[in-house]
Amino acid sequence: MDTCLSSSSNIPSKMKAWVYAHHGNPVDVLKLESDVDVPQVKDYQVLIKVVAAGLNPVGFKRILGLFIEADSPLPTVPGYDVAGVVVKVGSQVTLFKEGDEVYGNINEKGLDHPKRYGTLAEYTAAEEKLLAPKPKNLSFVEAASIPLAIGTAYEGLEKTALSVSKSILVLGGAGGVGTLVIQEVAIYNGEIGDFDFSFGLEDGRSGLFTSNESW
Numbered sequence: 001m002d003t004c005l006s007s008s009s010n011i012p013s014k015m016k017a018w019v020y021a022h023h024g025n026p027v028d029v030l031k032l033e034s035d036v037d038v039p040q041v042k043d044y045q046v047l048i049k050v051v052a053a054g055l056n057p058v059g060f061k062r063i064l065g066l067f068i069e070a071d072s073p074l075p076t077v078p079g080y081d082v083a084g085v086v087v088k089v090g091s092q093v094t095l096f097k098e099g100d101e102v103y104g105n106i107n108e109k110g111l112d113h114p115k116r117y118g119t120l121a122e123y124t125a126a127e128e129k130l131l132a133p134k135p136k137n138l139s140f141v142e143a144a145s146i147p148l149a150i151g152t153a154y155e156g157l158e159k160t161a162l163s164v165s166k167s168i169l170v171l172g173g174a175g176g177v178g179t180l181v182i183q184e185v186a187i188y189n190g191e192i193g194d195f196d197f198s199f200g201l202e203d204g205r206s207g208l209f210t211s212n213e214s215w
């Protein structure tokens with residue numbers, strides 16, 4: 001992505017974006033277009049100049065057509081995760097202003113009508129409540145790798161209802177979600193200070209954690 005940052009005074013009406021007009025293998029159906037409309041912001045949305053976008057399995061599955069019933073109409077710009085710079089704010093936005101560096105997952109519900117104009121584009125729009133200030137110690141690329149996966153990791157841990165003496169086996173512990181589950185458990189361990197960790201399945205793919213407290 002071009003990292004030359006815009007302000008509201010020079011936002012173009014058209015942008016480059018990855019688009020699919022038919023479902024299928026992304027190699028076949030995903031095209032880089034240069035005349036896609038820049039999304040309009042609604043009252044509670046900001047327009048983000050995309051610096052980095054994250055890729056997640058759900059994006060791939062969506063392009064394949066596995067969620068047609070709840071998907072956005074075609075053609076669609078895919079992509080959930082973004083890190084970038086706010087270049088325009090809606091009339092009701094209070095949390096951010098032009099120039100702020102933000103990151104987030106632009107879809108509140110990943111499989112319930114995700115936005116038609118996703119993050120694999122020069123610009124994307126998102127509700128302010130879905131965004132957070134980008135930490136200064138993270139690059140844009142690092143920040144864009146986090147939002148959907150860390151939310152998934154957190155929801156998964158909540159569902160385990162981790163409690164006294166329970167163990168969690170994290171399958172795929174080296175993957176996007178798995179690494180974040182392990183880090184969240186580590187943070188939790190720091191807070192309550194009473195966790196047993198067993199790393200060490202030889203392929204590094206899994207970890208076993210035993211809790212002495214409730215999640």
Ligand SMILES: NC(=O)c1ccc[n+]([C@@H]2O[C@H](COP(=O)([O-])OP(=O)(O)OC[C@H]3O[C@@H](n4cnc5c(N)ncnc54)[C@H](OP(=O)(O)O)[C@@H]3O)[C@@H](O)[C@H]2O)c1
Pocket residue numbers: 056057058148149150152171172173174175176177178205
């Ligand atoms: N990313 C998200 O935000 C998100 C959200 C909702 C649901 N999910 C689902 O959660 C799952 C993981 O997503 P992810 O983003 O973490 O994917 P990922 O980054 O590709 O990680 C997948 C992990 O699974 C491991 N793995 C693959 N095949 C395996 C096997 N046969 N035996 C043991 N381990 C195996 C991989 O190990 P190697 O790297 O060594 O191959 C890798 O560590 C997917 O089913 C995805 O659809 C993800």
